[in-house]
Amino acid sequence: MPENRSSARPRRSRSSVSADEILLAAEEVARGGFDALTMRAVALRMEASPMALYRYFATKDELIDAMLDRVLGRVTLRPATDDWLADLTAFAFDHRQVVVQHPWAIVPLFTHSNPGINGSILGEHALGILARGDVHGAAAVAGFSTILALNYGWFAFSAARDARRAQIDPEATLAADLARLPPDRFPLTISVAEYLSQYGSEEQYGMALQRVVSGIGVAGDS
Known part of the structure; x- marks a missing residue:
């Protein structure tokens, strides 16, 4: 039987989604295989509408750029020594x-x-x-x-x-x-x-x- 709309879990509003949360969800999706990374898959992970993502990232390429920037920011930059x-x-x-x-x-x-x-x-x-x-x-x-x-x-x-x-x-x-x-x-x-x-x-x-x-x-x- 078709699902009762009243029992379906409501999607989150656009204003309740942050850029950091989107990036975290995107990394979780990407860990399962980069080919699986889509705006829709990330939105589904967050139980939000894909439109909530476009508030911060106009395209998938923008999302990927932000993900890479986040990853490269995790490289330790040690202080200089004499060697x-x-x-x-x-x-x-x-x-x-x-x-x-x-x-x-x-x-x-x-x-x-x-x-x-x-x-x-x-x-x-x-x-x-x-x-x-x-x-x-x-x-x-x-x-x-x-x-x-x-x-x-x-x-x-x-x-x-x-x-x-x-x-x-x-x-x-x-x-x-x-x-x-x-x-x-x-x-x-x-x-x-x-x-x-x-x-x-x-x-x-x-x-x-x-x-x-x-x-x-x-x-x-x-």
Whole structure:
């Protein structure tokens, strides 16, 4: 039988909805998969009318920009020390931590070129660290971009591994596959089989970041 209108839960009025509440609901929806994020889905989460959202965000793109700005504002910006390379390393780890906590944000961070003031604050902080190491101009932009690319790429790399881990033991499977390779043709691959089976690990991220930061340090010395 059709639902009795009088028993249906009333929608909230537009004036009872705040921008912060909309952003919180939008993140909750996005955590279930970014493709599921729509104005209607967010409104449903809040038990409000979609029109309540348009009071603050005229389009879905505006909503996404505000969401990204909110996420980037969560990156810890530590005070400067006398070791700029250590500060750059800490910045990279802090940025990656936020990326890992908000996997839905990866794709829109690539497609939305201006995610808000917090993105600019983040960039200014990183460029300030690089400037203390005498890394300026194109070299500074390249260094900053390299750290972001490493973090975004590494997350995608390790996320696939984690998804596979949920179904099987990837380390045991990969190790077994490598063990079957002809040693006369793949001696080097077999020699690093243990490390290949741990790809995407925190330890390997630390090693990769160390090499990136060391390379940026060389640019500062030149």
